[in-house]
Amino acid sequence: MSQQPPITTASGIPVADNQNSITAGPRGPVLLQDFHLIEKLQHFNRERIPERVVHAKGSGAYGTFTVTHDITRYTKAKLFSAIGKQTDTFVRFSTVGGEKGSADTERDPRGFAVRFYTEEGNWDLVGNNTPMFFIKDGIKFPDFIHTQKRDPQTNLKSPTMMFDFWSKAPESLHQVTMLFSDRGTPDGYRHMDGFGSHTYSLINEAGERVYVKWHFKTRQGIKNLAAADATRIAGEDPDYAQRDLFGAIAAGNFPQWEVKIQVATDAELAAWGERTGWNPFDLTKVWPHGDFPLQPVGVFELNRNPVNYHAEVEQAALSPSNAVPGMGYSPDKMLQARLFAYHDAQLYRVGTNHQHLPVNAPRCPFHNQQRDGAMAISNGGSAQNYATVDAAGVHGKGMGHGEPELALAGAAARYDGRGHEDDYTQAGNLFRLMPAQERQNLFDNLAGPMSQVSDEIIQRQLGHFDKADPAYGAGVRAALKARGRNVG
Incomplete structure (x- = not known):
C-alpha cells in the first residue's frame, strides 16, 4: 500500500498532530487557537450541502x-x-x-x-x-x-x-x-x-x-x-x-x-x-x-x-x-x-x-464578466469585469445564435384551459396498450394508496378513470372492493 501524503490544512499548512487537540495542560480546556481542530469541525458541520428539493436520491x-x-x-x-x-x-x-x-x-x-x-x-x-x-x-x-x-x-x-x-x-x-x-x-x-x-x-x-x-x-x-x-x-x-x-x-x-x-x-x-x-x-x-x-x-x-x-x-x-x-x-x-x-x-x-466545479465546467474556453461570490476559483484573473456598450447597436434579427424570431399571439393574461382541454384520450390510449396482466397490476397498484383516502376523493378519481376508459374505472373499483372499500 502506498504511503499517504502528510496531512495539511485546507490552505496547505502541515498539521503537526492530527490525533490530539491543543489544551491548557494535559487535562485542561481546549484553546481557540487550535485552528486545525476548528477547521476540521467546521468543514464536518458543512459536509452536507442542501439536498435537492426534488431528485434528491x-x-x-x-x-x-x-x-x-x-x-x-x-x-x-x-x-x-x-x-x-x-x-x-x-x-x-x-x-x-x-x-x-x-x-x-x-x-x-x-x-x-x-x-x-x-x-x-x-x-x-x-x-x-x-x-x-x-x-x-x-x-x-x-x-x-x-x-x-x-x-x-x-x-x-x-x-x-x-x-x-x-x-x-x-x-x-x-x-x-x-x-x-x-x-x-x-x-x-x-x-x-x-x-x-x-x-x-x-x-x-x-x-x-x-x-x-x-x-x-x-x-x-x-x-x-x-x-x-x-x-x-x-x-x-x-x-x-x-x-x-x-x-x-x-x-x-x-x-x-x-x-x-x-x-x-x-x-x-x-x-x-x-x-x-x-x-x-x-x-x-x-x-x-x-x-x-x-x-x-x-x-x-x-x-x-x-x-x-x-x-x-x-x-x-x-x-x-x-x-x-x-x-x-x-x-x-x-x-x-x-x-x-x-x-x-x-x-x-x-x-x-x-x-x-469540474463536473459542471464546460470543456471549451468560456469568458464572462461574472465575478466574486463563493467558490470563485479563478475569478476571471485580471480580465476586464465589464462589457462596454456598442454605440452602433447590435445588428441582426432573432434571439441569438441565428435563431429565428418566435412569433407571439394574443394578449398577455393568465389563461386556464382546464375543463376545456382533453385530458382523457391519451391516458385511455396508454391504458388500452397494456396487456391484461399489466392492467391488473395497474388496478392493484392504485387500489393500495387509494384505499387509504376518503370516499369523496375516491369517487372523484374514479370519475377520471371512467372517462379514460370504462374498463379502467371498473378494474380499480374491483381492486378497491378486494381491499374492503366498496365504493359502488
Whole structure:
C-alpha cells in the first residue's frame, strides 16, 4: 500500500498532530487557537450541502454520445456535425419525490438528466423516464411536489394529499396511469428509457426552426419490478439501482441507449393540434409515433464511474437552460418555468459559481464578466469585469445564435384551459396498450394508496378513470372492493 501524503490544512499548512487537540495542560480546556481542530469541525458541520428539493436520491456516470445519423438539415449544433463524431457526457439518474436516504425502488418517476460537454459549451437535456408529466403549468409545481413530500402535521407521506391533488387535476391522469403501471418501478436505471419530455427546438444554418422530442431507448431492454419485489428490495437493498449501475460499469458491461427524435414544423404542429384538439407544447401529452415517427440520431453509452460521489454526482448542477447554438426552447409552460427554476435551485444549493466545479465546467474556453461570490476559483484573473456598450447597436434579427424570431399571439393574461382541454384520450390510449396482466397490476397498484383516502376523493378519481376508459374505472373499483372499500 502506498504511503499517504502528510496531512495539511485546507490552505496547505502541515498539521503537526492530527490525533490530539491543543489544551491548557494535559487535562485542561481546549484553546481557540487550535485552528486545525476548528477547521476540521467546521468543514464536518458543512459536509452536507442542501439536498435537492426534488431528485434528491441519484446516481451518476460518465460516457460518450456518438452520432450515427445525419441531422444537420435540422440543426447546426456542432456535436451533430459528422457521423461518427463523439461527445463526452455525464448522466444523473434519480428518483423524484424521496429524500436522499430513500429507497431506489420506490414507485416514482425517474430523472434522466444528460450533460453533453460540447465544443460550444454544455448542453443539458434534463428529462425523465416518462414522456409526459403530471401538470402543464409551472405555477402548480410547488403545490404538486408538496403533495409528494410529507404532511406538515404528521410528517408522513400522505395518499390523501396525493390523490386530492390528482383527483382535482385531470391533466395528471396520463402520468398517474404511467406511474402506477409496471413502469412506475423500473428495474434499476439501465433497463428504462429516457425522454427529454418537453418539446424543444432545433435551428439549422439557414435559421429554420423545427420542434423536437428527444427519446433514449435502452438497448438493455425494458425491465420492471413487480410491486412486491420493489417493496422487498427497498428493505433489503435500498441502494439497489446505484449498486447495479456502478457494478455494471465497473465490470465493463457498459449500458447503451439509442438516441432518437420526433420532428415537426410549426405548420405540422398547428395542423395536428387543429385535428386532435391537443396542444403540442402541453407536457401532459405525447406526440403519437404514428403522427411523428422516431428518427435515429446516435448512441449514448455510459463507460466510466465517478471517482468521488459528492464532487461529481451530488454537486452536479444541470439545467435545461443550457442549450448550445443550433438548439432552442418552445412555448411549453412547464419548460419555461424550469428554465428559471433549475438554475436558481443550483445557485441556492451548490453556490454562486457552481459552474466552476469540474463536473459542471464546460470543456471549451468560456469568458464572462461574472465575478466574486463563493467558490470563485479563478475569478476571471485580471480580465476586464465589464462589457462596454456598442454605440452602433447590435445588428441582426432573432434571439441569438441565428435563431429565428418566435412569433407571439394574443394578449398577455393568465389563461386556464382546464375543463376545456382533453385530458382523457391519451391516458385511455396508454391504458388500452397494456396487456391484461399489466392492467391488473395497474388496478392493484392504485387500489393500495387509494384505499387509504376518503370516499369523496375516491369517487372523484374514479370519475377520471371512467372517462379514460370504462374498463379502467371498473378494474380499480374491483381492486378497491378486494381491499374492503366498496365504493359502488
